[in-house]
Amino acid sequence: xxxxxxxxxxxxxxxxxxxxxxxxxxxxxxxxxxxxxxxxxxxxxxxxxxxxxxxxxxxxxxxxxxx
Numbered sequence: 860x861x862x863x864x865x866x867x868x869x870x871x872x873x874x875x876x877x878x879x880x881x882x883x884x885x886x887x888x889x890x891x892x893x894x895x896x897x898x899x900x901x902x903x904x905x906x907x908x909x910x911x912x913x914x915x916x917x918x919x920x921x922x923x924x925x926x
Contacts, residue, residue, distance in 0.1 A: 870901045880905060890914060 862881040866872050872880065876898045883891045883906055890907045892914050893899060899908045909917060 866902070866905075870905075872898060872901050876902070890917075 860878075860881075862884070863874070863877040866880050867874055867877040870877075876895065879891065879893075880898075880902050888906065890909055891902075892909055892911055894910050902908060
């Protein structure tokens with residue numbers, strides 16, 4: 860929660876987005892999926908963020924290389 864509060868203060872993200880970002884980083888996620896453009900702009904550089912459509916395209920391309 861301290862990290863979430865820090866994101867809220869330093870990045871200007873809303874409380875729910877701050878918790879989502881802190882949780883994704885703590886879990887060492889590769890990608891955070893969201894359609895919230897404002898959140899994506901504010902959290903840019905913290906974690907890779909994609910829309911669901913971008914993620915599906917990225918995932919299908921990465922899956923082709925593995926299989």
